[in-house]
Amino acid sequence: MKRITVKLFAYFRDNRFKLEEREISEETTVGDIVDALGIDRQEVGVLMVNSRHTEFVYRPAAGDVLAIFPVVGGG
Secondary structure, eight states, rough: EEEEEEOOOOGGGGTSSSSEEEEEEETTOOHHHHHHOOOOOOEEEEEEEETTTTTOOOOOOOTOOEEEEEEOOOO
């Protein structure tokens, strides 16, 4: 097990949290974390680990900070 920090932005915080530390297994991917939070992957606009863009298949390391941003709409 390893500990990471998860940060949520905009409406992803609704009924969830802004910042949370989580224990994850070695096999856990960013996609697994998004799924566990009940966030639809289609709604994810940007995924970042330690301020660098990442993908759903990335496996965070101990101490990483995962930031999850929704798709930005407008018009």
